[in-house]
Every structure is written in C-alpha cells, then in structure tokens.
Amino acid sequence: MPEWVKGSIDGIPAKAPYGTSLLHAARALGIDIPTLCHHEGLPPDGNCRLCLCEVSGKLVASCMFPLRDQGFAALTGSAKVMDARGFVLYLMLNRAPKSPRLIRLAHDYEAYGARVDPRFPLDRDGCVRCGRCARVCSLQASEAIDLAGRGPGRAVLAPFGRPPEDCLGCLACALNCPTGRIAFQDDGATRRVWDRDFALVPCPACGERRFTKEQLGHLGVESALCPECRRRAMAREILAADSVISYKARG
Amino acid sequence: MKLAKTLQLSPSRCIGCLNCVLACSSRDWADHYPAPSKINLVFFKDGGQVPITCFQCDNAPCLGVCRTGALERAGSGVLKVDPTRCVGCRACVAVCPFGNISYSLAGKAATKCDQCEGSPRCALSCPSGAIRYVEDEDIIRERREAFARSLKAAGDLL
Numbered sequence: 001m002p003e004w005v006k007g008s009i010d011g012i013p014a015k016a017p018y019g020t021s022l023l024h025a026a027r028a029l030g031i032d033i034p035t036l037c038h039h040e041g042l043p044p045d046g047n048c049r050l051c052l053c054e055v056s057g058k059l060v061a062s063c064m065f066p067l068r069d070q071g072f073a074a075l076t077g078s079a080k081v082m083d084a085r086g087f088v089l090y091l092m093l094n095r096a097p098k099s100p101r102l103i104r105l106a107h108d109y110e111a112y113g114a115r116v117d118p119r120f121p122l123d124r125d126g127c128v129r130c131g132r133c134a135r136v137c138s139l140q141a142s143e144a145i146d147l148a149g150r151g152p153g154r155a156v157l158a159p160f161g162r163p164p165e166d167c168l169g170c171l172a173c174a175l176n177c178p179t180g181r182i183a184f185q186d187d188g189a190t191r192r193v194w195d196r197d198f199a200l201v202p203c204p205a206c207g208e209r210r211f212t213k214e215q216l217g218h219l220g221v222e223s224a225l226c227p228e229c230r231r232r233a234m235a236r237e238i239l240a241a242d243s244v245i246s247y248k249a250r251g
Numbered sequence: 252m253k254l255a256k257t258l259q260l261s262p263s264r265c266i267g268c269l270n271c272v273l274a275c276s277s278r279d280w281a282d283h284y285p286a287p288s289k290i291n292l293v294f295f296k297d298g299g300q301v302p303i304t305c306f307q308c309d310n311a312p313c314l315g316v317c318r319t320g321a322l323e324r325a326g327s328g329v330l331k332v333d334p335t336r337c338v339g340c341r342a343c344v345a346v347c348p349f350g351n352i353s354y355s356l357a358g359k360a361a362t363k364c365d366q367c368e369g370s371p372r373c374a375l376s377c378p379s380g381a382i383r384y385v386e387d388e389d390i391i392r393e394r395r396e397a398f399a400r401s402l403k404a405a406g407d408l409l
Contacts, residue, residue, distance in 0.1 A: 039319075039336075039338065040319075040333070040335040040336045041319025041320060041321050041333075041335070041336030041337060041338050042319065042338070136338045136340070139318040139319060139338065139340070140318070140340055140342070170340045170341060170342070171339075172338050172339050172340040172341075175338070175339040175359070176338055176339065210344075210345075211341075211345050215341075215342075215345055216345060219316055219342055219345050219346050220346075221345050221346055223348070225350075226350070227344060227347065227350030227351075227352075227353065228350055229350070230347070230348060230349055230350035231291060231293060231303055231349055231350035231351065232293050232350075234303060234348075234349045234350070235262075235293035235295075235301035235303050236293075236295070236301075238262055238301050238303070239262055239295065239299050239301050242262075242263060
C-alpha cells in the first residue's frame with residue numbers, strides 16, 4: 001500500500017495520502033464541490049449524491065470515494081457531472097421545493113435546469129432523505145431516529161412513527177438538517193421535537209432552563225446548575241481561596 | 252529550549268475593567284462585543300471579581316463526551332474546537348463543571364478558550380497583571396518565593 005497517491009483533479013496535479021476522499025483532496029486544492037449530507041464530524045454516507053464527480057468515466061460520490069489508484073484523473077465539473085448533479089437537484093427540489101439552500105444551489109448551477117416537476121407524486125415534505133439527522137443522532141448513543149422504508153416511501157422516522165423514547169431533545173438533528181425541515185419549538189420551559197415534549201430542567205440557582213432531563217441523565221451530569229451559575233460557583237471558590245490560578249495548559 | 256507557557260489568573264489583582272472580555276470577543280468578531288467572549292468576569296455583590304476561562308483540564312469531561320472529534324487536544328495541551336466537525340449536540344456545554352465552554356449559534360459550533368494559539372489577547376490587554384501569560388518556570392519561582400515569605404512570617408520555627 002503506497003503512502004501517497006498522485007494524479008490529477010480537473011487537470012491540476014494532485015497528491016494525497018492513500019485513501020483520502022476525493023472531496024477532501026479537491027477541497028484542499030480549492031476546488032468547490034457542493035455537498036448537503038457531508039459533515040466533517042460524521043462518517044461519510046454518500047446519500048445526497050450532490051457531490052458526484054467523474055473518475056475514469058464513472059460517476060462517483062466524491063465524499064466517499066477513496067483515492068487509491070496512482071494516476072487517478074478526476075473531473076469535478078465535466079458535462080456528465082453537471083448533468084448528474086442537475087438531475088440530483090431536480091429530484092431533491094421535488095422533495096423540498098421551498099428549501100432556500102436548494103433554491104440557491106439550483107440558481108448557482110443554472111445549467112442544471114433544476115425545477116419542480118408537477119407530475120411527481122412525491123410527498124413534498126421538505127426532507128431530501130439524506131439521513132444527516134440520523135447520523136448525527138446515532139452519535140448521541142440514542143439513535144432515536146433513522147431512515148426507514150424503501151423507495152418513494154423512505155423517510156426519516158422515529159421507531160414505529162411514535163414519539164421517540166430514546167430522544168434526548170438535544171436538537172442536533174434539527175440544527176444539522178440541510179433543508180431545515182425538522183420542526184421544533186422551545187418556549188424556554190418545554191421543548192417539542194419529533195412530537196415529543198421535553199421539560200427543561202431549571203437551574204436551582206437562577207431558574208434558567210437550558211437542558212432537558214434526558215440530556216443531563218444521558219451525560220451523567222449531576223449538577224443541574226446552568227453553565228453561568230457553575231462558573232459563578234467556581235469563581236466564588238477561587239475568590240474564597242484567594243489563590244492564583246494557573247491555567248495548566250502548556251501553551 | 253522554548254519553555255512552556257501558562258495562562259495565569261490572579262483574581263486579587265483584577266480591577267474589573269473588562270478589557271480581557273472585549274479583547275477576547277474581538278478575535279472572532281470584527282467589533283468588540285462581549286457576549287461571545289470566552290473569558291468571563293464574574294462579579295460578586297459583596298466585592299471582588301474573578302476572571303475565569305477554560306482550565307484546559309487534564310481529564311476533560313468535554314473531551315470525553317465529544318463524539319465527532321470536534322474537540323481535540325493540541326500538542327500544546329490546549330483543548331481546541333474544530334468548528335467544521337461540531338454537530339452542535341451541546342453535550343460539552345452540559346458536562347463542563349465550570350461553565351467554560353459555550354455554544355455559538357452564529358458560528359454553529361461550540362466555542363472555548365484556546366489561549367489564542369499562543370498569544371492570548373486577554374493577557375495582552377490586561378492593565379493590572381491579573382491575567383498573565385508566563386513561563387512555567389516563573390510560576391514555580393513565584394510559588395517558592397511566596398512559600399519562603401510565609402515561612403519568614405511564621406518566624407524561625409524551622
């Protein structure tokens with residue numbers, strides 16, 4: 001197994017550590033490849049297909065295409081690639097015609113001819129089935145939601161379509177949805193997401209409600225104090241000890 | 252050899268001018284805007300104020316709960332957030348025992364003190380020496396001297 005692979009991306013000579021994804025190699029060269037479901041902190045899943053590129057005449061999802069062959073020749077903007085991405089955008093716009101991000105992408109890539117097809121029988125619920133929310137959720141050790149079903153009926157669901165028992169109410173799914181369709185409400189006392197209500201635990205000192213009971217329980221946090229009050233408690237200790245604190249870091 | 256440096260905070264020297272907070276906030280923001288500052292001054296009604304920021308714990312709870320690798324310990328020992336990897340679950344905010352990491356909605360990532368990668372703005376802007384960025388050697392010497400002074404004060408019992 002060679003340590004480095006050499007080749008070219010859009011004709012620009014490229015050298016990358018063996019197994020680097022084409023997406024990362026291209027971005028390192030300053031070549032922009034649009035992505036929706038990619039997140040640096042998550043394992044690649046290749047669901048949205050927006051990052052399609054051409055390698056040796058074949059279309060590949062660049063986010064999970066590892067560079068392993070010497071002399072690879074990747075194209076990120078060939079006619080074939082633009083066509084394919086246009087089709088992907090067209091399909092996704094039929095799911096989420098109102099997503100600002102998709103509309104912007106369709107505008108940027110005017111050549112894609114992205115449009116909503118009135119004949120499409122799909123549920124226009126705003127979800128493009130990229131599964132980014134489910135991947136984020138699986139990291140919280142809860143896996144409260146996941147992609148379920150097949151074909152046109154595939155959707156992100158909580159088990160049995162009921163309010164998810166394992167949900168922590170952390171809202172990371174909603175925050176990472178590329179189309180912003182995961183609805184939640186937070187009125188400062190309760191939080192509602194995936195049809196489930198979460199009571200926010202009040203800080204015993206100031207009453208500020210920041211986290212759900214499930215979040216604190218999952219993380220094993222004993223103190224329900226809000227971060228500001230924890231800081232205050234620590235500061236009080238420091239003041240009482242009248243000590244000099246060394247911030248240990250070997251900077 | 253370059254000696255390791257440490258951010259040192261002496262609350263008794265703090266005059267509460269908030270320069271550190273403003274200097275810190277100007278790093279990520281073009282303007283001075285205290286809210287996103289990573290160093291904070293805690294004021295007490297009965298007198299006194301304490302500048303407080305991330306302790307860069309050895310056994311850091313935030314590092315333990317981060318599942319995406321967004322929080323990393325740099326070679327210098329400082330804990331840093333890679334904003335591109337943060338998914339915003341806020342577990343780190345919930346577990347920090349000292350409230351020294353926060354989540355920035357604007358930056359869509361957790362933010363914390365990384366000691367400005369070697370030239371902390373808070374220390375540079377502190378007029379009273381309450382926040383200093385000093386070599387470990389100096390701290391040890393100071394402690395030694397303080398101990399010696401306390402011995403002297405206690406008399407020649409030794």
